[in-house]
Amino acid sequence: MERKEALEIVKAQLTEHRYVHTVGVMETAIELAKQYGADEKKAELAAIFHDYAKFRPKEEMKQVIVEQKMPSELLEYNGELWHAPVGAFLVEKEVGITDSEILDAIKYHTSGRPGMTLLEKVIYLADYIEPGRHFPGVEEVRELAKEDLDTALIKSVQNTILFLMKKNQPVFPDTFHTYNDLITNRRIIK
Ligand SMILES: Nc1ncnc2c1ncn2[C@@H]1O[C@H](COP(=O)(O)OP(=O)(O)O)[C@@H](O)[C@H]1O
Numbered sequence: 001m002e003r004k005e006a007l008e009i010v011k012a013q014l015t016e017h018r019y020v021h022t023v024g025v026m027e028t029a030i031e032l033a034k035q036y037g038a039d040e041k042k043a044e045l046a047a048i049f050h051d052y053a054k055f056r057p058k059e060e061m062k063q064v065i066v067e068q069k070m071p072s073e074l075l076e077y078n079g080e081l082w083h084a085p086v087g088a089f090l091v092e093k094e095v096g097i098t099d100s101e102i103l104d105a106i107k108y109h110t111s112g113r114p115g116m117t118l119l120e121k122v123i124y125l126a127d128y129i130e131p132g133r134h135f136p137g138v139e140e141v142r143e144l145a146k147e148d149l150d151t152a153l154i155k156s157v158q159n160t161i162l163f164l165m166k167k168n169q170p171v172f173p174d175t176f177h178t179y180n181d182l183i184t185n186r187r188i189i190k
């Protein structure tokens with residue numbers, strides 16, 4: 001699918017603000033893909049559609065999670081997590097994208113998962129550091145992303161966990177597992 005068509009499709013699903021964010025993620029994801037050797041076209045499409053389901057009603061997302069037999073544990077945690085797996089499902093069903101690497105990058109863009117693929121890492125990180133993001137710690141992660149993908153990813157996952165914990169919010173465990181996986185495998189390499 002061409003970029004223009006993909007952007008038109010997703011624009012209809014998003015607010016203007018979220019659309020601008022999406023274009024930022026797209027540009028950042030392509031840059032990261034170039035830098036770290038991921039598939040640029042897949043990065044482009046995964047980025048464009050990563051927040052496809054962001055504004056679906058909570059009830060609709062809940063229904064998809066139940067009907068598609070996604071982990072029911074998701075329903076016990078922040079509803080903000082749901083748009084990622086539900087988005088992957090709807091992008092296949094409604095947009096017709098069938099590439100499993102693209103769909104998985106959408107599916108895991110919020111929680112991460114142990115054993116993330118290169119493309120999944122690129123999308124997670126691009127979502128975190130795109131130029132429209134302004135929050136404490138983002139500049140440090142932008143700098144790390146210039147040097148090493150996993151180091152930047154670890155920092156962004158740590159920041160996300162710390163952010164939730166400081167607000168006394170529950171943390172969906174996949175994000176802890178992502179952190180443990182990244183930090184453990186990095187130690188083996190070093
Ligand atoms: N492990 C987690 N447990 C609970 N909430 C999480 C977890 N990881 C991320 N979130 C929350 O999910 C929300 C959406 O995250 P994300 O999809 O990365 O960004 P965006 O808001 O751009 O869609 C954020 O508010 C974040 O704090």
Ligand SMILES: [Fe+2]
Nearest residue numbers: 050051109110
């Ligand atoms: Fe998102």
